[in-house]
Amino acid sequence: MSRIAQFARFSAKPGRGTEVVEALEEAFLAAESEPGTQVYAIHVQPDDPNVVWMYELYESEQAQRSHSGSQATAALRAAVGELLDEPLTVTRGAVHHEFGLPGA
Template sequence: MSQVAQIACFVAKDGARDRLLSAVDDAVASAVTEPGTLAYVSHVEQGAPRTVWIYELYANEEARIAHGESAATARLRGVLAEVLDRPPTVTRADARNPFHGES
């Protein structure tokens, strides 16, 4: 089964960036401990400080689903509903060049 990548983009409301970043940091801290999560990294877009991207890489679809059902993801979703300027975008893809680092 192939590794699954997921890229999410969040744009915070004016004045809500710090709250979004705090919620994302909490999600990252939890996700990196989940079995099957190979990478879970947040980024702030250059020139667009209210735009936050999360790059996720999972060993397989089952690991991605488990992450989506986690308590940390539920907490993040609860905050997103309050701080986002627009609905998030999420793109899923099959990894073409499998990551072979430690998980």
């Protein structure tokens, strides 16, 4: 069974990046207790504080689907909806090669 990585890009309206981060921090707290969630990292783009990236790692496709269908994820999408300047982009991939990640 392959682990699934997920990358999300949140492009906030001017001056709203901090609010996006705050919404992600709420989701972070929920993700900590989700079975199968191995990494949940929030990154602010250094040259543009209104662009926030999130990296997630799940032990399986089932764990990723469970997370994406959770109430916490629905609440996050609702919370950031009005804050974004462009649609949220999410990309998923099966982990192919790795080192330094949990369980590697």
